[in-house]
Amino acid sequence: MYTLYIANKNYSSWSLRPWILLLEAGIPFEERLLRFGDEAAWAPFRAMTPAGKVPTLLDGERVVWDSLAIAEYLAERHPSVWPRDEAARAWARSAAAEMHAGFGVLREKCSMNIGIRVRLHETPPALSRDVARISALWTEGLERFGGPFLAGDTFTAVDAFFAPVVFRWQTYGLHFGEAAAAYATRMLERPSMRRWYDEGIAETFRDLSHDEECRAAGVWTADFRAS
Structure with a gap:
């Protein structure tokens, strides 16, 4: 079974791509979530993957990073990807x-x-x-x-x-x-x-840099995230 490393669902657009592709294609995978700023979790992950960024897919000992590379890797094994x-x-x-x-x-x-x-x-x-x-x-x-x-x-x-x-x-x-x-x-x-x-808004973690970017962009009219 594949293992997919992702970051917080509220914020991580890059993580969403392979996650939803795997789910929609009916391809079994195990999800590993790395919270932004959690260095205790990120340090061993960075030692494992050359880029040190999410999303990253593990297929046994094989490491595939970058959402486009992951899509193409999956397409070689699952024709429904494209x-x-x-x-x-x-x-x-x-x-x-x-x-x-x-x-x-x-x-x-x-x-x-x-x-x-x-x-x-x-x-x-x-x-x-x-x-x-x-x-x-x-x-x-x-x-x-x-x-x-x-x-x-x-x-x-x-x-x-x-x-x-x-x-x-x-x-x-x-x-x-x-x-x-x-x-x-x-x-x-x-x-x-x-x-x-639903899983994204259930997260209580806040990434301040992401939130500051959003506050700079405009007026917040609603916040549906869990407190």
């Missing part, structure tokens, strides 16, 4: 790679914090461009491949890579087009997303 249709698979890989490498302004201005709701102080043009591009990308996938997922009728890795954006959409009230907003709503209703959300 769409079976060649055109859909090519699009899905391209879209996932674009998410993996891009949208820096969205990441900077809208740090993942699933348990709160924020009214942004402002929406700079660069953030609007990131949001518009994601909305267009989702709409393209839904229209080309028929939905209800981004590359067809099955949840695949491309949906996993955009799952953190869905939570950001909810947290910050981002403005997507009609089709993209409907997709985000469907995603939030997935049992896998609801499980991550």
